[in-house]
Amino acid sequence: MKKNLLIAVISFLALSLVASAGTLSGSVKGAQGQSVVYLEPVQAAAPAPAPTQVYKMDQRGMKFIPSVLVVPVGATVEFDNDDAGAHNVRWASIGGQTRFGHNLGNFAAGQKGTWKFEHAGVVPLMCTMHPDMSAYIVVTPSPYYAQTDQILGDFFIQNVPDGQYKAVVWHNGKTTSQVVKVAGNTKVDLAAGK
Numbered sequence: 001m002k003k004n005l006l007i008a009v010i011s012f013l014a015l016s017l018v019a020s021a022g023t024l025s026g027s028v029k030g031a032q033g034q035s036v037v038y039l040e041p042v043q044a045a046a047p048a049p050a051p052t053q054v055y056k057m058d059q060r061g062m063k064f065i066p067s068v069l070v071v072p073v074g075a076t077v078e079f080d081n082d083d084a085g086a087h088n089v090r091w092a093s094i095g096g097q098t099r100f101g102h103n104l105g106n107f108a109a110g111q112k113g114t115w116k117f118e119h120a121g122v123v124p125l126m127c128t129m130h131p132d133m134s135a136y137i138v139v140t141p142s143p144y145y146a147q148t149d150q151i152l153g154d155f156f157i158q159n160v161p162d163g164q165y166k167a168v169v170w171h172n173g174k175t176t177s178q179v180v181k182v183a184g185n186t187k188v189d190l191a192a193g194k
């Protein structure tokens with residue numbers, strides 16, 4: 001009897017360990033090129049630890065590099081001017097909200113600036129001096145995000161706690177979403193917006 005109880009307890013513990021989180025994987029369908037996938041908790045979730053990594057957006061060869069940078073909310077992004085001439089960094093809005101717009105300023109060759117992104121949403125970057133320069137920073141509401149494979153559209157998001165999420169696909173400036181349920185390792189294909 002005692003042994004059975006012990007086995008039951010151990011089984012329960014093992015099961016709860018296995019099932020508490022998993023990798024969400026799948027493919028974004030109907031999109032050419034890279035997409036961004038991120039999860040928005042549907043239920044109240046414990047706040048994620050503040051990101052400590054510094055993320056970088058370069059200005060090099062008259063381009064923002066990378067053209068799409070994905071960071072979790074609360075992340076600090078470093079903007080480096082690697083060109084011989086001056087550049088500017090500004091965004092008119094975050095997530096379409098103009099009150100979050102900001103002009104980070106003008107940067108001479110070799111100069112850099114940093115900004116902490118406190119609001120989730122898409123940040124359309126511009127350089128006032130060069131209207132052809134543009135890029136996006138996607139600030140995600142959770143640490144659960146991925147960029148898809150350019151060709152296959154595959155994505156993997158690791159260590160996702162079990163639960164319900166709104167899975168958002170961002171592709172070339174358009175977003176779509178669907179509710180997904182994560183229970184351990186979970187596979188789901190997502191559709192990109194047209």
Ligand SMILES: [Cu+2]
Pocket residue numbers: 086087088127128129130133
């Ligand atoms: Cu510029």
